Amino acid sequence: MKFRRSERLVDMTNYLLEHPGELVSLTFFSERYQSAKSSISEDLTIIKETFEQRGIGSLTTIPGAAGGVKYMVSIKEEDAATFIDELCETIASPERLLPGGYLYMTDILGDPQTVNKVGRIIAARYAKANVSVIMTMATKGISLAYAVANYLNVPVVIVRRNNKVTEGSTVSINYVSGSSKRIQTMVLSKRSLVEGSNVLIVDDFMKAGGTMKGMVSLLEEFKATVAGIAVLVESEHNEERLIEDYISLIRLSEVDERDKKINVSRGNYFLNS
Numbered sequence: 001m002k003f004r005r006s007e008r009l010v011d012m013t014n015y016l017l018e019h020p021g022e023l024v025s026l027t028f029f030s031e032r033y034q035s036a037k038s039s040i041s042e043d044l045t046i047i048k049e050t051f052e053q054r055g056i057g058s059l060t061t062i063p064g065a066a067g068g069v070k071y072m073v074s075i076k077e078e079d080a081a082t083f084i085d086e087l088c089e090t091i092a093s094p095e096r097l098l099p100g101g102y103l104y105m106t107d108i109l110g111d112p113q114t115v116n117k118v119g120r121i122i123a124a125r126y127a128k129a130n131v132s133v134i135m136t137m138a139t140k141g142i143s144l145a146y147a148v149a150n151y152l153n154v155p156v157v158i159v160r161r162n163n164k165v166t167e168g169s170t171v172s173i174n175y176v177s178g179s180s181k182r183i184q185t186m187v188l189s190k191r192s193l194v195e196g197s198n199v200l201i202v203d204d205f206m207k208a209g210g211t212m213k214g215m216v217s218l219l220e221e222f223k224a225t226v227a228g229i230a231v232l233v234e235s236e237h238n239e240e241r242l243i244e245d246y247i248s249l250i251r252l253s254e255v256d257e258r259d260k261k262i263n264v265s266r267g268n269y270f271l272n273s
Contacts, residue, residue, distance in 0.1 A: 016071040025068035072127040094260035119147025141203040157192040175214030206231040209242035
């Protein structure tokens with residue numbers, strides 16, 4: 001069955017969006033649509049221009065017999081800024097205050113559209129970092145980790161605080177919590193991470209950075225590389241951060257239970273761009 005150009009454009013666009021970071025040969029598309037490679041190249045030019053104009057992403061063409069085209073996710077800075085500002089307003093609602101100065105975030109992390117947008121913003125920053133795995137800590141950061149992984153087309157590994165029979169043999173380390181200064185344990189299955197992986201650490205919240213530093217130490221046991229560290233919300237901390245190189249979308253600077261006041265602002269995402 002031979003496709004019309006309009007049909008090819010729709011299907012090619014959908015295929016590229018579903019396979020980010022994957023090198024797709026022109027031969028694959030040519031056989032898929034029973035069309036000449038010259039026609040496929042013209043179609044890809046149209047898609048490339050549209051992606052760039054709309055801030056959807058970029059198409060990289062690699063020449064040669066083993067070449068092809070690769071889609072990389074991106075987002076316009078103004079679109080990311082607008083979304084982050086709106087999310088700041090949502091988080092600043094006094095109704096989110098919980099006893100002890102904690103914030104209710106479950107609805108945000110459970111909303112597919114919100115998590116998907118956060119995932120895209122983070123993934124856009126690391127689209128060219130050759131990330132091979134996303135790592136997160138159980139449990140609240142899992143949905144966010146999968147959202148980022150979807151845009152980078154890589155697997156997710158989940159670090160836990162105790163052993164599970166279903167994980168098989170594990171590697172465990174002790175680390176010091178940055179906020180409570182307590183010694184805690186984190187565990188990762190030996191089968192979940194290949195030695196030498198390039199890992200992006202993603203989580204929903206960071207205070208002093210003790211958990212993040214623990215995950216970095218855990219990666220050293222696997223001889224893995226840290227591609228980056230990204231969090232949705234970072235909390236202002238009086239003491240020194242245990243990590244320095246990270247990006248955050250939102251910064252929580254004050255929580256006043258008595259006056260029911262929450263001060264939030266943009267994180268360092270744009271400062272580190």
